[in-house]
Amino acid sequence: MGNNRNTASLLIRIFLWGIASIVFIFLGYYTVMSLISTSRKITEINDNFSYKQIEKTTIDERFFTDSTFVELQKDKAFIQSRIAMAETDSIGLSLNLKDSIATLEINGVVVHKTKISYLRICKAFNKANSYAVASMLSSALNIVKDTATIKKIPLQVKMAPKDTSEFKPDAIPDTSSFEPINYILELNNGIRLFVYQQELDKSEDLYNQIQFDITDRIKNSCIALQKVARFEVPEYRLYIKIRIPKDDAKIIYRAIPRKGLVTIYW
């Protein structure tokens, strides 16, 4: 009896240690794959947007490591992308990360401006070649998907009265700003632009922001886990996170069309 017990407990121990080992190995593997995805993305940016691929002119290669040249190129590219955006006649968002300013533009006219109070850019932007990143951001980028805590079009459905007896004049609309405003704009080159409301005075706002952020992280982790489980390298997604005043965040989100344009100066 005693021997049997000992064998059983030994088997349980082996089983538990086995599971723990598998879990730890998988966690290590997942971490390595995630790190590979980052370096792969950086290589991809460098390969696709470096001057070797883009410039067919015979500019001396030394220029592309000169900060004066790169800064001027970035400036020019940003203005050119704003012109491209202006020519579409659509409402577009222009982000000047260098000066921490976000502007709404219609046909090249700045109609709304706001200060970015917090900015976080993913490391890949800094790790990749400066010229390559500037080239990547040199054109107006299309929004392909958006996720938000507020409705894009705040429609209120109302049924027409059958006759005058059913008619009720409209009540004064509730314009109090109670909705927390956080959203993600996914751009066509894979960049994800996170816009968070600056004000977190109310606990609801803070709770909502954490919930919004966690939901997105869970989605991303699930996608990455699926890839890693299939022995594939997960996709690293470039991101820019900004915080702006709540009202401005709302104005920008409601103003830009679903497939609107965004220009970024980095």
Added chain:
Amino acid sequence: MEENNSKIEDEVTVSDIDSDQSNENNKKPKRSGFIRFLRFLCFSILSILLIPALVLFFLYVVPGIQEFGKGRTRIEINDSLFKKEPIYKKQIALLNKEHQKVSKKLETFTPVQPYIVISTTKNRFYLYQNKKMIREGFCSSGSYILLLTEGPKKWIFKTPKGKFKILNKTIDPVWKKPDWAFVEEGLPIPSANDDSRYEYGVLGDYALSIGNDYMIHGTIWKRFLGMPVTHGCIRLNDDDLKVVYKTLDFGSKVYIY
């Protein structure tokens, strides 16, 4: 005597050992039970902690590790010789020229002529002349009400967004009520030119048309200014409307966002 003594000692020792063994046998199950309980407790705590630890690992630790590490330090050549080379100066001068050219092009998009900017989210307007804001104030824009009928007809009362032009200017405008104005109140829709369609004085003293039956006009519902209550038109108060009317001309740009 000595033999007797040794026997007694032996007996004592044997009996002592026996009693010790019986005591240990009594304590063993208690101790092992306690250890088992401790083990179970530790295992349970670890199991419970494992789940949030894994969640934290996937949601925060790995993304954190991905961002870990020193970013690229800006590469700046300190090759003063290269900077003095004519090719460098020429290239930078060329780039500066191109930069100025595109900057000027972008500037041309902002009209020198007066224009108005309207925010439908804030329900405010901003009037510009010579690229400077000369007046701002409250306005009312579309309510975003979707009016449904029992039939297929439906209307959305929203202000269009984008760039528009002043197409027409009217003094003492008369409102020709569209179908929705009757449907909304539960009234039967009259014929196209029926007298009941015409209302005087409700649009204020002036109206500026921006196309598709959308107008900038006055209102008798001044307390609603600053709120989204209209059927798509832009309402201003009398003083603002007068200034806007006098400042904007045919073809003046209207930017609505």
